[in-house]
Amino acid sequence: MPDMEEEQLLLGDGGELSAYQIFTRLVLPLIQPTCRGCHGGRPGDLGPPFMASAHPDRYDPYPTMRNWRNFTPDIPEQSLLLTRGPHEGPALDLDQTAAVLRWLRQEKVERDLLIPPPTRPQTRPMVPRADGSLNIIQLSQIDRKLEGAFIQFTAQVSAAMRVINLRDLRIVNRLPGALPDDQRTIRIARPIAIVWNDGRARPDVGDSLGHIDRNIKLNEDDRPPPQGAGGPGILLTPLLTLPNYNAGDALSFAFNIVTVVGQVAAPDTCRPMGLQVFGTQVKEFLGKMNACSRAGCHDATARVGGLNFVPLRDHTGTNYDSLAELCEQVKYYRKNRVLEGNMNPMPPPGNTHRFRWGPYVYQGVSYNGCRDNGFPDGCFSTYVSRLEAWAAVDP
Ligand code: HEC
Structure with a gap:
């Protein structure tokens, strides 16, 4: 679970909040006054202890609530927390409902991000160079048909902030030995950067590249400025900041879709x-x-x-x-x-x-x-x- 430092960092970054942050910053302050009285898990409390603290030294009911039966289903609207309605206690009011929904939707996003390969195509974790030189990740690791296409970026690590900044993150669609009239369009949808520390996968909870779904033609490059980003391949983002990164941690990329579309220039296909x-x-x-x-x-x-x-x-x-x-x-x-x-x-x-x-x-x-x-x-x-x-x- 993120500590305070990481929390500040994510907020300062202006990015989306993680599920944990939405819970502690928005949900808990709103429901604590109305619900904790009966659900706090203290002796004499009337209701089931789903708001009991998971820590002896500070009040943190997040793990308890996240893991409570039927509280974080795949369809947030079906959460027991929302459907329970008036009982010995009150139903959630509109503000509480909105905050809870936002939290549960983000829980779902983060659960989805954690679905491991092979369900989701993913590159092998690699330790990026952070000295300003180019990092290249070949997509042929995922599918032989993607041979020659790669992810490209430079990286910079801030040890104090525990972040890695990926700059000028691009997908470059090249094919060694291709003839001028060869075609091989690739499709990339929802790339997700994943930081690996202590063998644990920590996906980019902001889902920063979640909006991306595009086709990239063979040898397609961004147009040079001022009309476009310029440079080889297609720019996914000028800057992607990933938290929880310690120097030496590995990085991988997962995708909802990474595939070849249209005609494939394979040795036997007619050009x-x-x-x-x-x-x-x-x-x-x-x-x-x-x-x-x-x-x-x-x-x-x-x-x-x-x-x-x-x-x-x-x-x-x-x-x-x-x-x-x-x-x-x-x-x-x-x-x-x-x-x-x-x-x-x-x-x-x-x-x-x-x-x-x-x-x-x-x-x-x-x-x-x-x-x-x-x-x-x-x-x-x-x-x-x-x-x-x-x-x-x-x-
Ligand atoms: C006055 C005491 C009281 C308050 C306040 C109260 N509850 Fe309850 N709640 C209960 C009792 C008793 C039960 C168990 C019986 C039942 O399910 O009706 C319960 C059960 C529930 C359950 C079902 C839990 C399960 O595992 O079956 C949910 C969900 C729930 N409450 C939500 C809330 C929410 C959300 C609030 C705040 C808006 C709240 N309650 C406030 C007394 C209370």
């Missing part, structure tokens, strides 16, 4: 340019009526090899989003060269694929994949150059 080449140049071959979607092969019914080329065959327009999944599937076969070998009129040893760009024989009957699809002879080399064009923009 936007690749998807376009797939939907145009590769489509001209694989989408031909007498090629892959031909009955009994890669259509919706047969799905030989798991592949259905009908959507590619039927695609029109310049929005290729609906082809993204097929593109990713086919890219796999492009990269292991099956896409080339399977249609080479000079089949690689052991390759028994039925269809070829050029002359081929299937079950004793002669075909020519080029001519059957209206291409000139030798169309296989054009096909290969299309695959190479695709690979160039979408390795």
Whole structure:
């Protein structure tokens, strides 16, 4: 429980009050005169002792009341303290009710903050450098898909005040090896800083970043002043002061949500340019009526090899989003060269694929994949150059 020094500090900071502070500063002065007479836990008191002091040397009923049955439920309005109403004692008046509600709502907030991982994604506790150099916390600790995105801040510790100040706290969304047209938007909602001392997690009870819920595009930076904050990534706050911090304590960040949204630039996902080449140049071959979607092969019914080329065959327009999944599937076969070998009129040893760009024989009957699809002879080399064009923009 916070001591006086910490209390002054939180109030002086102008931040939100903790549940304990709301209780001692607002609730207790209001209800003590009307309720303690019967509920103070002294010999002869008429009612149950829910306002009994938890300390022998000073009057502090906070732990007793917080832990009293049905007093601090998840829905504050259902607290027995509020619903008891008039009995041998009076019901709470309006001021008392308002103060109690504010206290119970903050109790709920603080309980929520303490829900440990893995319920809530959280970075590993790390001891921040407080010498003015940058602290970087990689978000890939939480999810591999967030690789390259990180939290950045500088820190300054005041031993006397037992606080740590995090300055210029930012989320930076970068992706090593990304190409200019790669996309990877991440979403961050309600980040919570947590101070660890003596192995105990002390979340930022002010929930200072609780209002944050935003998407950050790959390489998105704040605009430079005067229009914006300037600097790499997106500024979450210029200053976050966390109490209860002793030099050497660790720090972690938990989130309600930290995730990748939209298209993910993973090795197998088709990049936007690749998807376009797939939907145009590769489509001209694989989408031909007498090629892959031909009955009994890669259509919706047969799905030989798991592949259905009908959507590619039927695609029109310049929005290729609906082809993204097929593109990713086919890219796999492009990269292991099956896409080339399977249609080479000079089949690689052991390759028994039925269809070829050029002359081929299937079950004793002669075909020519080029001519059957209206291409000139030798169309296989054009096909290969299309695959190479695709690979160039979408390795
Ligand atoms: C004159 C004595 C008296 C006063 C003053 C009094 N109470 Fe009570 N209270 C009782 C008695 C006796 C009971 C136990 C019987 C009952 O539940 O009605 C009780 C029970 C309760 C309970 C139920 C506790 C439980 O665990 O079941 C609540 C809640 C409560 N009081 C709230 C209050 C509040 C809030 C005030 C001040 C606004 C208050 N009381 C003032 C006598 C009093």
